[in-house]
Amino acid sequence: MRKETRQRQTNESTLTISVEECAKALGISKVSAYAAVRRGDLPTVRIGRRILVSRKGLEAMLEAAGINFRGDAARGAS
Template identity: 50%
Template sequence: MRAIEPGRTGAKTISVEEAGKWLGVSRNTAYEAAARGEIPTIKIGRLIRVPVAPFERLLGMSVSTMTEAA
């Protein structure tokens, strides 16, 4: 079971915590991975967000269909 499905909500960004849930890792692990550049992020002021399209590409998923890329 997946906690979220980023592309299906229409949202262009998700929180680092949501990305961590989707990956099956803890909140702290997700923020550490984001700090190392392993999870793509953008900063808006002090807010850190994960852009959905690059995140899905990182996981080898099709952005438009949410299926594994061939």
């Protein structure tokens, strides 16, 4: 199994993601993601020196903003 596949499977089952992973998922730069963390725009938790983004908090934030990230609208339209 390729490293990327193993990493993706592990990440999909975790409660949190790194700020870098969050930036990639949102299509923004790492610098922009850390700026959003400083402003309190992203649901984060600090564990030691690590900053982690809550996966459920991020999903709730996107849903509240009306952003369809799961493709539900495409299924409902058929």
